[in-house]
Amino acid sequence: MNRVTINREPPWIKPILMGLSLIFLFVFIFLPLITIFSEAFESGAAVYVKALSDRDVFASIKLTLLAALICVPLNTVFGVMLAWVITKFNFPGKNVLITLIEVPFAVSPVIAGLLFIFLFGSFGWFGSWLMDHNIKIVFAVPGIVLATAFVSFPFVARELIPLMQEMGKDDEEAALTLGATGFQTFIKITLPNIKWGLLYGIILTNARAMGEFGAVAVVSGLIRGVTTTMPLYIDILYGEYMFNAAFAVASLLTLLALVTLVVKTIIEHLIAEQRKQKMV
Numbered sequence: 001m002n003r004v005t006i007n008r009e010p011p012w013i014k015p016i017l018m019g020l021s022l023i024f025l026f027v028f029i030f031l032p033l034i035t036i037f038s039e040a041f042e043s044g045a046a047v048y049v050k051a052l053s054d055r056d057v058f059a060s061i062k063l064t065l066l067a068a069l070i071c072v073p074l075n076t077v078f079g080v081m082l083a084w085v086i087t088k089f090n091f092p093g094k095n096v097l098i099t100l101i102e103v104p105f106a107v108s109p110v111i112a113g114l115l116f117i118f119l120f121g122s123f124g125w126f127g128s129w130l131m132d133h134n135i136k137i138v139f140a141v142p143g144i145v146l147a148t149a150f151v152s153f154p155f156v157a158r159e160l161i162p163l164m165q166e167m168g169k170d171d172e173e174a175a176l177t178l179g180a181t182g183f184q185t186f187i188k189i190t191l192p193n194i195k196w197g198l199l200y201g202i203i204l205t206n207a208r209a210m211g212e213f214g215a216v217a218v219v220s221g222l223i224r225g226v227t228t229t230m231p232l233y234i235d236i237l238y239g240e241y242m243f244n245a246a247f248a249v250a251s252l253l254t255l256l257a258l259v260t261l262v263v264k265t266i267i268e269h270l271i272a273e274q275r276k277q278k279m280v
Contacts, residue, residue: 033254040251043244051248056225060233060249063144067216067229068209071149075205079156080198084190086157087164088172098161101154112150113218116143139221144229147215152208156201163197164190196271203267207260211253 041048051057086098104112118124120137130137137143171193175185191198213231220227228236230253237246 036247036254037251039243039247042247047244048248048251051245052252054245056228057233057245057249059225060228060230061252063141063228064210064230064253066141067145067148068206070145071152071209072202072206074149075153076156076198076202078153079160079201079205082157083160083164084186086161088169101157104151104153109147109151109212109214110218113147113215116146116150116215116219120146138219139223139227141227143219144216144227147219148209148212151212151215152205155204155208156198159197159201159204160194163194167193196267200264200267200271203260203264207257207264210256210260 082097082101086094107115117138119126120130120143121127122131124138137146167190171189172185175189176182180188211231212229213235216229217232217235220229220232222228222232222236224233224236230249234246234249234253237243237249
C-alpha cells in the first residue's frame, strides 16, 4: 500500500499568523482601550470623579440604564415567545417571520430612527393624533426606548431558536401527556434546557441597548440632560472639546462593556459544558 503523505504548513507559518493576530488585537482592541482609560485619568482622579459627578453626565447614565431596564425584559419576553412559536408550531409564513426577526440587523440604525420619526414625528402618520393628545414620542424618552428596543430586539430570539430546534419537542410532549400544563412544561422542562442560551441572549441585548448610538441619535433630539444617553453625551462632550469629561464617560461605558464581555465568556463556557454533558 502506498503511504499517504500529509501536507504540513512550513514551520514559519504558525508564528507569523500568531504574530499578525496579536498585532491586530493590540492595534484595534488593546490600544484603544488603553487610550480611553489613560485619557480619562490623565488629569488625575479628582478631575475624573468631578466629570462623572456632573448633573448632565448623571442624567445620561440614568437614561441609558432606564432604556436598558425597559428594553431588556421586554425583548426577553417577546424573544422567548417568538422562539417558542417558531420552534413548536408549523404555520403559513413561518419563514417570513424568521426573516423579519433579522430586519433590525439588516436596516441601518439611522434608518430605524428615521422610521420612528416618520411614524411618531409631528408630520408622521400618528403625529397629529399624538400632538392633539399631548403625547410625546420622538425627542423624548419614549422614542429613545422604542429605538433601543428595535435595534436590540433580535438577540434573544436568535439565540433561542437554534437551541430549541436542537432540543426538539419530545420532552415537552411527554410532560403534556403526563398531565402537565403548558406553563408547568415551560418552567420545568423548557426553561432549564434553554437557561444559558437565554442568559447569553439577554447579555447581548443589554450590551446593544447600552451602546446604541445611531437610532437613538435620530429620535432623541439631543436635548442635553434630558434625551442624551451615554453614547450621545460622549459625542457632545467631545464635539465641545471637553476631552476629560468625554473620556471619563467613555471609560465608564467601556467598563460596562468589559463586564458584559466577561459575563458573556462565562456563559459561553457554561453552554459548552452543558453540551458536553449531553453528549456524554
